[in-house]
Amino acid sequence: MKLRRVTGLLAAAGVIAGAFFASAPANATTNLTIWADKGTVDTITARVNAFKAANPEYTVTLVEKDFGTVRDILKQSVQSNTQPDILAGAAHDWIGNLVKANVLAPIDSSLPASWKDDFIPGALTAMKYNGHYYGAPGWTENxxxxxxxxxxxxxxxxxxxxxxxxxxxxxxxxxxxxxxxxxxxxxxxxxxxxxxxxxxxxxxxxxxxxxxxxxxxxxxxxxxxxxxxxxxxxxxxxxxxxxxxxxxxxxxxxxxxxxxxxxxxxxxxxxxxxxxxxxxxxxxxxxxxxxxxxFLGIRGYLMIAGRPGNPTNVPGAVEFMKYMTSQSTQFSLYDNFNKTPANAAALNQAKNDPVIKGFADAANTVPMPxxxxxxxxxxxxxxxxxxxxxxxxxxxxxxxxxxxxxxxxxxxxxx
Amino acid sequence: MVEESKQKTKQKKVRDERPTTLAAILWKIVLLGLTDAVVFLLVLVMVGQERFTESIVTVIVAIIINWIYLRKRGLPAKYLAPGVLFLIAFQIYILLFSGYTAFTNYSSSHNGDQALAINTIKNASFRVIDGEDFTVSLVKQNSNGERALLLTSNADGQVYIGKDGKEKAVVAPGDYTLSKDCADKYAEDKTTCAHAAYTAKGFTPVKVADLSLFDKNKYLSLRVVLDPAKSNEGIKTADFSSALPIETTFSFNEKTKWFTALIADDSGNYAAGDVFKPGNDGFYHLNGNLKAYNLSGGWRVEVGFKNFVTIFTDQDLRKPLLKVISWTFIFAISTVLSTFVLGMAVALLFNHERLRGKKLYRSVMILPYAFPAFLSVYVWAGLFNRENGFINTVILGQTPGSEANFPWLTEEGPARLAVLLVNLWLGFPYMFLIVTGALQSIPAELTEAATIDGASPWQSFRLIKLPLLLVSIAPLLISSFAFNFNNFTIIYLLNKGGPADSSVVGYDVGGTDILITFVYKIAGFNGGTGQNYGLASAFSILIFLVVGSLSLVSFRRTRTLEDIN
Known part of the structure; x- marks a missing residue:
């Protein structure tokens, strides 16, 4: 009798706890985890907080990672289901290597013409590999x-x-x-x-x-x-x-x-x-x-892929990317952190700054491979x-x- | 005889059955209970993540632990169990795993299993085609609950209802309601921005935030037909806010696990209808032919001795490898010799009977050893700095900030010298310590007798002290060799194995790289992108064999030294 009660209790506890842990992947549709290096975290924190306030349906977590080793950790994290949804501040020339390592997911099915037109020529091309776009451009360097x-x-x-x-x-x-x-x-x-x-x-x-x-x-x-x-x-x-x-x-x-x-x-x-x-x-x-x-160099936001049973939050990530590539965000990143916008309208706005204008006018549309x-x-x-x-x-x-x-x-x- | 052994078993029984104290029982219950609770939690988490093998192993281990500590007999096991468990987890498992990895192609482009690679290829199995794109609202039909996409054209603002497997149907202007928010949420000018339809007559709007994962997947897979003749084309949404005309480029057969191209490749690599089969090299190849075109997205497979064959046959690898191997030996041997000679000299000096303040001197000598190596190495790296380092500007009296100063760390020869010097500084106190210790064990009578026999101090050192020293110190010299053979800290922290060798193609190797730092670079842990864990593991096995066999041979040798005694 007693034993049965104990087993019953145990089973109940197991079901509850099991449900709790099993429901973790389901949260992947509202969770949004962003990895970024120290410099990028400093740059985007204010805008990430603004995004959080504007989109309460997402639980946004910004995690700091070392710039030099983040790609390694990322490759391992995808295998152990601990990957983020977005890698922010990534150099665009990382893309090929990460795609080959099964770490990135394409986002071109979420890129309407209106969004594509927002960027300076070459900025979005930089995010393209094997015919697909794997992220959104943040700021440029040349x-x-x-x-x-x-x-x-x-x-x-x-x-x-x-x-x-x-x-x-x-x-x-x-x-x-x-x-x-x-x-x-x-x-x-x-x-x-x-x-x-x-x-x-x-x-x-x-x-x-x-x-x-x-x-x-x-x-x-x-x-x-x-x-x-x-x-x-x-x-x-x-x-x-x-x-x-x-x-x-x-x-x-x-x-x-x-x-x-x-x-x-x-x-x-x-x-x-x-x-x-x-x-x-x-x-x-x-x-x-x-x-x-x-070479035009882009630092941007990459869409991470998950294992079949543990997908990343594509709609949430795309929403985040749209926010981070909007004119107001990109201008604010210029205004506060001197980042040259990849968003064409924000760049025009920032061109009041002769340094930004100088480098932007000297640039061209060929991104680094x-x-x-x-x-x-x-x-x-x-x-x-x-x-x-x-x-x-x-x-x-x-x-x-x-x-x-x-x-x-x-x-x-x-x- | 028989009587005796009987008595022994009796004694043993008595010992095993001695009454345990209440405290011991309580401790046992608490500790075992905690262990089991942790195991229970672990298993729940692992089952939640569908890691069944791991959870079964955990349960088995937990059962073994409980069995060992709950039974009365088997006292040794109770002492040994924790140590053995940690040994298995942190040593044996790692050894076996890197041993296994050496026989796989685990690398940056073979990251993960086939399921992950299939997922990657599936993810990229589409193409955006020319055509209208739309802003989307999710809706449900009131009559039958059917999920549908309410599409507002971004080009002309025309509104359509899109149902799965059907062509889009125009919604008349009076039959839909426009959203108050801008279609482009982040539009700068909120007064002139375009608005998209939010709901239509006969439909109920659905909030994305309220959807279950199941519902979301249903909406994601919804395909509005573009051309009834083409089943691989359609308007789809991937983010619930926009929809684009898309064509599927590959179909996947879950049973055979083959991919079939639905359209030809732009670059002419394959035609429509071509089949891609998994090859045993961890890639999907055209018709399964290993030499033919392969899809991007590889997985980890066992490749037999391929990595070892690469080590011995790759032409690009041969030159840097031979160089690294010879430098590894030079580095390890000269470090052992130089530290031993200096350490012994200092030990002999401070062993002099009439020397005052020996203790103080000896303590000072130990400082470089007591100070954490990684800190002093960084200090040394600063001292050796070419433009402004202390050694160049003060000791060698060169111009601060000048590019023409002595290139301590930027050219191969000087960099190697610098590494040896720093390692001498870090290593001699250890030798000093052990030689000082060993000297105390050499009886003073022996040297006295030698002096009386008329031996010079050099003779008595060479013929009496040194051989006796070597008996006790030789094994330590060998272990010092083995340690320096893999002395990652000093090589990597001082100069990252640099300066980079400009004549090597395809491998990242520097002038002071020893095998272990070279392997670290091959594994890509230095932030490089060409991670090749398989090759790196194969190397570590070879290093293990080299160090292991050297130690074995040398320990055998030391026995001959012992004969002197």
Whole structure:
């Protein structure tokens, strides 16, 4: 009798508790978990709270993760059903790798034409991989030519106008910095990978290395002929002071150095003001008149996929993305945290800021490739570039062609 | 004889049956009760998450624990059980798991099981096609409760009712009510924004927040027909606020687990009707042919000795691997030798009878060992800094901030020297300690006798003290070798194994990388993207074999040293 009562109680407790835990996946339709790195958490917290207030039906949790290791943790979390719904502040070039790891879900079935039109060209393309969109763009980054106005009153029109010792950029002696050299490379019409020529996915990057052939050889030869005299020495820590003092006229860099330019640094304490001191310019045309392009980088919100029995909250995530990509949110992220909006209307609004306007006008619509092949490319590509710049290759075109071949082999191995 | 053994069993019985105290019984009840309660909770959670294997294992373990502690006999088991359980959970399981992983292709693009890969391919098995897109409200028909989508065209504001498997039907302007809210919730200008239909005559609006998971899935799978001839096209919603014309690109057969392409690929990789079958390499291949095109989305499969074959045959891997292996040995051997020589020299020095304040000196010597290694390594990394480090600017007197200073950590040779120096600093106090200890055990008479026989101090050290020292210290030198062979801390914290080797393609390797840091990079734990856990596990097995066999051989060797005694 007693025993039966005990078993009965136990069974009842089991049913209740079982129901409680079993109902956890069902909560996935109202729960919205967002992972972000420290910088992104600081940036978006206020807007996430505003979203919470406007959408009480969602239980929103913002979790801080380390930027360097978050992709690892994400890949494991999907297998143990502990994944978030959104990865915020993710670099768009992570997408290919994460898609291959079964971690992302496409959101193009939630992208009406009206939403697509909201962004600056290229920003949404950056979120596209294998024909699908895996997230929404948050803010953009790109490099430009920063010009010392007193020393060089007029913007450049051709790269031929730059003389030795007038320009500097930061690169490493061993791995160069293909990101900063890329505009010079595209002045010769040698994009890192080939792009799809036609069809619905026109302009998307492929995994075929595109910087070989004559354009690549021309660039390699040009790079050697210019060398360190033209680009300055590797690991150059003095660029900032050189630029502020007017020792050099042009600096190839991004918005991350603007604060330093304006406030100065030890050894050159007075900074420069935009307009009277420095200007942000487009890259000039190449020696043969080709218009170059640099990489557009996007930080955005990625849609995470779950295991079959534990799906992520797609409607909630899309709602969140719509909020985070709206004009008011993106303008507020600019206003408070200086993030260049990917939302076209917000960007127009932010263009009252000459720095934002400078970089946005210097930008172009070509996002950095987001295929895993790109991860392989950086070092292989940079190593060859570093040797050529420093005059370590007698035949730069041959060395370049060898690099292209080695890179294609390495890319083919990435499955 | 027989009598004796009988007596023994009797004694044993008596011992086992001695009365237990009340406190002991209470403790037993409380602890076992707590354990069982935790197990009960764990099993509930695991069953809730449909982890049946894990819950069965947990129940079995719980039964074993209860059996061990509830029965009167088997006293040793009661002492051993906790230790054995933790050993299995934290050592043996991990060993077996990495052993298993070495025989799989577990990596970034083979993440998870086949069900996860199928899910990924299914998720991406659609394409948005040209056509009108709509703002959606969810509704239910009043007459029969049928779920339907109330569609408002984003282009012209025309309102339609969309039912599953049927074409959309126009709703006359008087028959629907527009929502007060803007169709675009976040529109800046609320006065001129477009409004979408909220409900229609004969239908009841449904709030997304009130829907059960079942209902939501029903609405998500609802397909409004676009062209009656095409069953793979339709207007669908994925987020309950917008609907787009979509075509399905792949169909999946739950029984065979094959995918069939419904339309041809843009890039010409496959045609409509082509079948994709799972290959034994963890990918869906065209017709199951491993060399043919594969769909994105792989899973983890067993690949036999493939990872080991890669280690020994991959041309790209060979050069960096040989370099890393030789440096690992150089690093481990020179560390052991240098720390031993310095530690012994200091020990001999401070062992001098007439030296005053020995205790103080000895305590100071131990400091580098007592200080947490990861902190001192970071301090050293700062000291070695090229532009502003203490070593370059103060000791070598170079210009602060100059790029031309000595490249301690940025070039291979100096970086290796720096690693050895730092490890000497961190490692010699240990050798100093054990040599000091061992010296105390060498009888003073022996050296005295040698001195009387006319031996020089060097001779008495070389012929008497050193051999006696080695007898007791050799095993420690071997374990020091094994420790430094895998000394991840100093290598990774000082310079992350760098500087990067610019001649290697396809692998991330640096000038001071030893095997274990190289494996760490292959596994992608350093934030790299090319995680290859399978290959990394295969490497760890090889490292285990190298260290294990070296230790085995060397321990055998030390026996010959013991003969000197």
């Amino acid at each position: 490099i430009a030519i920063i010009r010392n106005v007193k020393k060089a009153p007029k913007p450049l029109t051709s790269v031929n106008q730059i003389k030795d010792g007038e320009l500097e950029l930061n690169y490493s002696a061993t791995t160069s910095d293909p990101y900063h050299f890329y505009p010079f490379q595209t002045m010769f019409g040698a994009p890192v990978f080939a792009q799809v020529a036609s069809g619905a996915n026109k302009g998307d990057w492929t995994d075929t290395v595109g910087m070989g052939g004559k354009p690549g050889a021309d660039f390699a030869t040009w790079l050697k002929s210019k060398g360190t005299k033209f680009f300055g020495p590797p690991a150059n820590a003095k660029i900032l002071c050189d630029f502020i003092k007017g020792k050099i006229k042009y600096w190839v860099t991004g918005a991350w150095n603007i604060n330093a330019i304006q406030s100065g640094a030890s050894g050159c304490t007075t900074g420069l003001k935009i307009g009277t001191g420095y200007a942000i310019d487009k890259f000039p045309k190449g020696p043969t008149g080709i218009t170059p392009h640099q 987001n295929s895993p092949a790109m991860d392989v490319a950086w070092t292989v590509w940079g190593k060859a570039e570093a040797r050529i710049i420093q005059g370590k290759e007698a035949k730069p075109d041959v060395a370049w062609a060898a690099m292209v071949k080695a890179l294609q082999t390495a890319v083919n191995k990435v499955k």
